[in-house]
Amino acid sequence: MNNPHPAIELSGISKAFGPVKANKDVSLSVAVGSIHGIVGENGAGKSTLMSILYGFYEADAGEIRVRGELRRIRSSSDAIAAGIGMVHQHFMLVEPLSVVENIVLGAEGGALLKRGIGKARAELARLSQEYGLAIDPDAIVGELSVGLQQRVEILKALYRGAEVLILDEPTAVLTPAEADQLFELLRALKAQGKTVILITHKLREIMAVTDRVSVMRRGEMVAHVETERTSPAELAEAMVGRRVLLRVEKTPRKRGAPVLEAAGLSVIDERGCETLRDASLTLHEGEIVGIAGVAGNGQSELLDVLAGLTQPARGVIRLGGKILNAADRNPANLRRLGLMHIPEDRLRTGLVTAFAAAENAILGYHDDPAFGRGPFLSPTLIEQHARAGMQDYDVRPVDPGLKTAKFSGGNQQKIVLAREIERAPKVLLVGQPTRGVDIGAIEFIHRRLIALRDAGVAILLVSVELEEVMALSDRILALCGGQITGEREAVATDERDLGLLMAGVSERAA
Amino acid sequence: MEIVQTIAVILDSTIRLSIPLLCAALAGLWSERSGVVDIGLEGKMLIAAFASAVVAYHSGSAWAGLGAGMLAAIALSLVHGFAAITWRGNQIVSGVAINMLAVGLTAILGNAWYGQGGRTPNLEGAARFPELDLPFVGALKEIPVFGPIYDIAISGHAAPVYLAVLALVLTALTLKHTRFGLRLRAVGENPAAVDTAGVSVAGLRYAAVIICGALCGLGGTYLAVSQSAGFLPQMTAGKGFIALAAVIFANWRPWPALFACLLFGLLDAVAIRLQGVVLPGIGQVPVQAIQALPYVMTVVLLAGFIGKATPPKASGLPYVKER
Numbered sequence A: 001m002n003n004p005h006p007a008i009e010l011s012g013i014s015k016a017f018g019p020v021k022a023n024k025d026v027s028l029s030v031a032v033g034s035i036h037g038i039v040g041e042n043g044a045g046k047s048t049l050m051s052i053l054y055g056f057y058e059a060d061a062g063e064i065r066v067r068g069e070l071r072r073i074r075s076s077s078d079a080i081a082a083g084i085g086m087v088h089q090h091f092m093l094v095e096p097l098s099v100v101e102n103i104v105l106g107a108e109g110g111a112l113l114k115r116g117i118g119k120a121r122a123e124l125a126r127l128s129q130e131y132g133l134a135i136d137p138d139a140i141v142g143e144l145s146v147g148l149q150q151r152v153e154i155l156k157a158l159y160r161g162a163e164v165l166i167l168d169e170p171t172a173v174l175t176p177a178e179a180d181q182l183f184e185l186l187r188a189l190k191a192q193g194k195t196v197i198l199i200t201h202k203l204r205e206i207m208a209v210t211d212r213v214s215v216m217r218r219g220e221m222v223a224h225v226e227t228e229r230t231s232p233a234e235l236a237e238a239m240v241g242r243r244v245l246l247r248v249e250k251t252p253r254k255r256g257a258p259v260l261e262a263a264g265l266s267v268i269d270e271r272g273c274e275t276l277r278d279a280s281l282t283l284h285e286g287e288i289v290g291i292a293g294v295a296g297n298g299q300s301e302l303l304d305v306l307a308g309l310t311q312p313a314r315g316v317i318r319l320g321g322k323i324l325n326a327a328d329r330n331p332a333n334l335r336r337l338g339l340m341h342i343p344e345d346r347l348r349t350g351l352v353t354a355f356a357a358a359e360n361a362i363l364g365y366h367d368d369p370a371f372g373r374g375p376f377l378s379p380t381l382i383e384q385h386a387r388a389g390m391q392d393y394d395v396r397p398v399d400p401g402l403k404t405a406k407f408s409g410g411n412q413q414k415i416v417l418a419r420e421i422e423r424a425p426k427v428l429l430v431g432q433p434t435r436g437v438d439i440g441a442i443e444f445i446h447r448r449l450i451a452l453r454d455a456g457v458a459i460l461l462v463s464v465e466l467e468e469v470m471a472l473s474d475r476i477l478a479l480c481g482g483q484i485t486g487e488r489e490a491v492a493t494d495e496r497d498l499g500l501l502m503a504g505v506s507e508r509a510a
Numbered sequence B: 001m002e003i004v005q006t007i008a009v010i011l012d013s014t015i016r017l018s019i020p021l022l023c024a025a026l027a028g029l030w031s032e033r034s035g036v037v038d039i040g041l042e043g044k045m046l047i048a049a050f051a052s053a054v055v056a057y058h059s060g061s062a063w064a065g066l067g068a069g070m071l072a073a074i075a076l077s078l079v080h081g082f083a084a085i086t087w088r089g090n091q092i093v094s095g096v097a098i099n100m101l102a103v104g105l106t107a108i109l110g111n112a113w114y115g116q117g118g119r120t121p122n123l124e125g126a127a128r129f130p131e132l133d134l135p136f137v138g139a140l141k142e143i144p145v146f147g148p149i150y151d152i153a154i155s156g157h158a159a160p161v162y163l164a165v166l167a168l169v170l171t172a173l174t175l176k177h178t179r180f181g182l183r184l185r186a187v188g189e190n191p192a193a194v195d196t197a198g199v200s201v202a203g204l205r206y207a208a209v210i211i212c213g214a215l216c217g218l219g220g221t222y223l224a225v226s227q228s229a230g231f232l233p234q235m236t237a238g239k240g241f242i243a244l245a246a247v248i249f250a251n252w253r254p255w256p257a258l259f260a261c262l263l264f265g266l267l268d269a270v271a272i273r274l275q276g277v278v279l280p281g282i283g284q285v286p287v288q289a290i291q292a293l294p295y296v297m298t299v300v301l302l303a304g305f306i307g308k309a310t311p312p313k314a315s316g317l318p319y320v321k322e323r
Helices: A046-053 A076-081 A099-104 A113-131 A146-159 A176-191 A203-209 A232-240 A299-306 A331-336 A346-350 A379-392 A409-421 A439-454 A466-472 A495-502 B002-033 B041-059 B062-086 B091-114 B146-154 B159-177 B179-189 B191-196 B201-227 B239-249 B254-274 B287-305
Strands: A008-017 A020-030 A035-040 A061-066 A069-071 A084-087 A164-168 A195-200 A212-217 A220-226 A258-268 A274-284 A288-292 A314-319 A339-342 A427-431 A458-462 A475-480 A483-489
Touching (some): A035 A232, A113 A176, A146 A164, A258 A458, A288 A495, A299 A458, A346 A409, A439 A458, B002 B041, B002 B179, B239 B254
Parallel strands (some): A020 A220, A164 A195, A288 A458, A288 A475, A427 A458
């Protein structure tokens, strides 16, 4: 196969949203039949660039060439006509519809559905064979697992005759095994001469599957390299613009007395499903216990029940050796007892984004007499307090009066972190500490958590990033379907082993 | 045979009373399945009732009245669509505005033009829809049970009744079996999926809103030009809202919507029949209490008897491309 023209050639692409320049004079060339990675921190402009290529936005300036031919792509239908397909990070699926209905949507082939659906069934069967993408065409999409939903998205693009497939953070929602399957599929697509553009911030994936990689930073393209000739450290440096430590450095733990003990915890949600089943765990002073699991397997329920946000259907929780009865288990009381919580979703539960940073910095502690006189809050005291915290945690900009929504994800997370950590917790529950946070801030947050552990705090860490769980934890519990499927010392396990536990494969014979 | 007669008569008035509800419910269904919440059904029916009565009176043609009623309701629909789709405004506010506009506009224009306290002049002859006899009525009449029901309840309605039934069948078939129906179902659930599939979200929603207007027009026209002989101020009397309830009751599906509307119509029919009847132990029930029955039942049904209603996920949400 000798194609003189690249599959996709972007030159001089610029796009601004108001004052924010999301893309500045970006150029990119993707060879036919290759897997091309695009990496960059959150907000580096990767998704914007791909949205321009897919016609979701129109660029302010620049040219798009598809196989050497100049194209104007002003809508998704232009992109589809140019043979470009996209698998969005948040799937573009209609959940109550069936697989085949989702696949034909927008390409029905006639005013009546019957013929188009028949044709799609045949085509689905063919694609399934060719790429090993088995799927039931009549299944309701909303009832499929996330991995299968992604498969539907890929099939949708292939059904429309996509020659170039863009995948935006495709592995964020997958188990390691599912991710490996996806990579197999991408290789199969490549073997068929298709071109794949893979957007991610996970360097491991880039190294595993791509041929070339382009690095974006602050809206600009800063490097194009052959994957073989680079390393994760080099890529990380290009992404951040300075050297970063990818590994978390820590000394062996000094494990103290147990502080938080939970036995036989079960949670039943409002639909009557048992989302957490008979979970038992113990947190000791001076250790980080990580929870490994694919999102939606009971981690959130575990955090919520330990933080007193929901009540367990069964089970006992002890804090400092004392049994907590139902009346004790409310967030305010637990905080008084030294159990702090950094919620998984900072935008929904951690912060009121319409409030100023200073107001958010005292959220939940507003009745502390240090912040006011009598029934009145003192804006001066609150601001001083917030300013000190922001400086300590390197929140930028140091502007306590700025609305929290205006800070970047990493800085928002640091505001939450500062609020909970400076209260000298005995136990700290941490959910997704670095979700949507850039590499520089990740490094900072990780160091703080380790420092806290070294100071004797018991930390429970929930994260969908398996790498993060493995790097920070001393001990790891795997959750699958609401049950704890295994426990490992962090030094005595690996990704494969944990992946099996996360998939619910029961304890291997020791 | 007496009982069959009675049932047939009640069934007949049930159908008559259900038809405006059915039209409005289908209208609401189209709009909401596309993602546009429409609490302005009431106002649109009212304006259609007025426009159809006026045009039917002056032209002497019920069909011209129907055309005018539909156009008037579609015009209001487009106002709602413009606010909700193009300008991404709040759909509830826009709907409330349309309801208020319709009440005020019809009363003022009616009074200014005819000086009869807001009423339009009585319609006679061809200005009203005649009752149509369905085929074989004479022959089938003699069959026990089915005969009288066919004769009294099914046959002998005006054209808008049969048009409404046709609209129901077409709605159900279109939603299920056509490209337009698939796209419409999708756009109310996840407009981004439709957009990325290369289909215009706004186009689909405008189409749905226009259909919604046409159906409101049919319902309003039926009220003024067929059920009554002219327009009365506020003659829709909350039917647009009961239709919304029926849509929820039916979980946004066409055939269940028919049954919901028939149920509400039946309550109305029974209420009318109960007027002046002395019930043992209670005595004569006050007219007001009986008239309130359908509304009370609506509240009870909606509050207690319906399981979880799951509206189209994107209904009420303007579509903005995410950043």
